[in-house]
Amino acid sequence: MQLPTRHLKPVTIRRPGQADVQADAILFQKHDPSARGLKIHDPEFKTPSWRGMFQRDAPIQEAGYTVIDAQGRTFTPDGDPEDPGGQGVALVVRLNPAAERTRLQSLTFTLPGALVRQPGTGNMVSSSAGSLTVTARLTHSNDPHVVQLVGADSASTAIIGRWGTLEHPTLTPPGLNDGSQCPLDVDGQPGTLTIMLAWPDEDLKTEQQFGARWVGIWRVKKT
Incomplete structure (x- = not known):
């Protein structure tokens, strides 16, 4: 089994020092109802987390990569990918889209x-x-x-x-x-x-x- 191809969008998986790999995925925002970032004395700009749903053979098993979507947005994972239900159909990973906001x-x-x-x-x-x-x-x-x-x-x-x-x-x-x-x-x-x-x-x-x-x-x- 594989993900329905009609919902998949092209993304680029990038690792430093390696050639980019093209893959298909579904990227979507995850609702987070927590109140973090609402303190007046210690404000924080909160970015809703995203999820990425990839084909089971996508090269995201090892850390050290970023995901770039068709709009040029860069996402960094903050955990290992999961296999929902152990069905071998897809890999789901939590993503953060804040790379472009980081001060260098x-x-x-x-x-x-x-x-x-x-x-x-x-x-x-x-x-x-x-x-x-x-x-x-x-x-x-x-x-x-x-x-x-x-x-x-x-x-x-x-x-x-x-x-x-x-x-x-x-x-x-x-x-x-x-x-x-x-x-x-x-x-x-x-x-x-x-x-x-x-x-x-x-x-x-x-x-x-x-x-x-x-x-x-x-x-x-x-x-």
Whole structure:
């Protein structure tokens, strides 16, 4: 058995580094009656979740993909696909359509090179091996454990980041490690972002779908 073809619409299933795969699916919004996002003191723009109903042979069994419909909208899954009733007829997965609303940051790091002797002082210092520009998604964190971990104070902000975009999540870029720094302006305020500690996900599928996670600290540039 298969889904009735008259209801199916063409979609593109995209995985980073792989060729796009064309598939047929039914995408529809799921009603959510919860009141999340209605608090005046902590507002949140709520996006209704979607569902995707795919043919049973669609390549969506493994995390790390996005779905693009005929209108160019991008959807990211937030769970494994289900086989309703175990009938082997279709795969259903919950989707989020908010990729185009995600704020992205372009970060340029200076990569350390070989040790060289500094003229005048004779000290051995690291030379520059060039620069690396990467994309990341940054979130301010008030979690006391994260704040304490990175040593944030009144002139700094604790940051949780993920590498890449929702369409192209990545693992930690080669050459970056604890202590790597880059300039970062926040609302016009210049500062420096420092990667303090890798903080990998316990769930490997979360990392595969949304990119490697890390923590850091942003400090206001001293004048």
